[in-house]
Amino acid sequence: MAMIYCRECGRRYSDRAAACPKCGYREYDWSKSMVVYLLLCWFLGIFGAHRFYAGKIGTGICMLLLTCSIYGIFITGIWALIDFIIGVCNISTPQNIFAFKKK
Ligand SMILES: [Zn+2]
Incomplete structure (x- = not known):
């Protein structure tokens, strides 16, 4: 059992708890969202779909525009x-990838 820090109030609690016992903040289900992220990256990666999913809209649009130009696909x-x-590589620490948080 590992102790994690609540992203919202900073309190330490068990990673087996569904939500923070103090403020009720729910930890995002990283493993599930990472699968979606990787699938989007693999199949629609050239359109920046995984970046839109991760909340990185700027670079997502950038990839989309690059792909729309012929040479940008490379x-x-x-x-x-x-x-x-x-x-x-970061599947265990996807906080580095995901900028959004779930309420
Ligand atoms: Zn909390």
Whole structure:
């Protein structure tokens, strides 16, 4: 059993608890969202879909525009592949990838 810090109020509590006992903040289900993230990255990565999903709208639009230009696909193809590899490497610490938080 590990102790985690509440993102909202900073209190330590068991990672097995569904929500923070003090403020009720729910930890996002990272493992499930990471699967979606990686699937989006793999199949729709060149369109920046996984970046939109992770709340990184700016770079998502950037990838979308690059893919719409013909030559940009080569860049976004590699970009998406790198994002996928980073995503796999960070699957245990996806807080680094996800900017959004669930209420
Ligand atoms: Zn809390």
